[in-house]
Amino acid sequence: MGFQVTVDLVVLTIRSARQTARGSLHVLLVRRGIPPYQGRWALPGGFVLDHEDLPEAAERELAEETGVDGAARHLEQLATYGAPRRDPRGRVVTVAYLALLPDLPSPVAGTDAAAAAWHDVAALPRLAFDHARILADGVERARAKLEYTPLATAFCPPEFTVAGVREVYEAVWGRPLDPRNFHRKVTSTPGFVEPVGQRTGGSRGRPAELYRRGDAVTLYPPLLRPASS
Amino acid sequence: MGFQVTVDLVVLTIRSARQTARGSLHVLLVRRGIPPYQGRWALPGGFVLDHEDLPEAAERELAEETGVDGAARHLEQLATYGAPRRDPRGRVVTVAYLALLPDLPSPVAGTDAAAAAWHDVAALPRLAFDHARILADGVERARAKLEYTPLATAFCPPEFTVAGVREVYEAVWGRPLDPRNFHRKVTSTPGFVEPVGQRTGGSRGRPAELYRRGDAVTLYPPLLRPASS
């Protein structure tokens, strides 16, 4: 009966790793200022308010933590966690959401974001509560959905190159893909991307064609990760 | 703060439709004996107890409603629904689970199952609360997971034929599949099924080889439904 309900966010983005030129998958974490788990890193989140639906609460938390406007990101429910002792303060059930964002030009600038930071998912600190598990589930969901949905574009800005999409796949799957075949696959799968009719400039090499997200919800045929090998 | 938390079950099975020989997808519904929505059909479910984890509560409800033992079925979390006015009695958040069962030889024989019945998902009555939405999400989840997991075998008894698996796919996807190609696909995908070394008998036509579930968690390559057409 007397449950508390929270939403927790697994906010993922692709950021250039410290030394390498390649991007890698990062997650937004906040440092807890109060017990329990004081000082530990945790997923951002908070209580669901009395009048709020679950997606509303997730949107609100996401806006509070990142300041991104509603259109420029993907947000979906991930799973719900409610083990009796997952929070020492009482019976708290948390509904986790997965958010995918482009690499923000301005760093995280939310209200209580003083202690918020991006962490490479390959080098995580210890997390509070059962957040390590939730995060692992979120990463696995992202990996799986790249196969059969055009979700990779949610990590990209409104206009992007095929190489940008490839960088997303390589960062999330953690393995290199053939640029030539990837290009063909992305441009030939119906509804994945739409050409803008412009090209990039300024960088080295041949300028790349710019694309926008297409209207497909699923990729057919899918873009399968190579067998585990 | 003061939330109530329930679990609701989308219990699916394949049953022979009234007149046709082919099986079709059915869902377990219970008729509500008390307000709200008295007399309406609803998904089985109930409150999560103080000491219970979410999967435990789902297992308990499933056992209460169907009496199936733990091993012979698939049970996974589906999604969580918590709109402020989804239950007129107060703020109730429900964690929905999806269960897949073989067609039970003995009909539903649970404790409070006097008013429980299987319904063809193609001919549903009006449902209580937001259960129509939850059920639709469950059916869609099942449809999608048949593509890239060996979950179809969860609808089959411990030993089954390839034709039995095909009947599952045809019922869930609602379209016929080529028996010859399907047979090859199922028997050649690693870990999907294991031959038992016995054959069926008694029916018409050539006896079919019997199989058990394999140990694969995902199908590679997947078994994609034909493009929407």
Place this chain on the structure above:
DNA sequence: ACAAAAGTGTTAATATTACACCCATGA
């Protein structure tokens, strides 16, 4: 023998993979 269901063979179309090679730019 015949109908019915199981299962194999074969071929064409489609998709994936590997990699040679050309294109367009900055330095």
Place this chain on the structure above:
DNA sequence: TCATGGGTGTAATATTAACACTTTTGT
């Protein structure tokens, strides 16, 4: 001109799709 990515061509392989045909049973 060279280095650097962007992008196309092409051939080998793998997978899917369509369907003829054989196998093994009950009647």
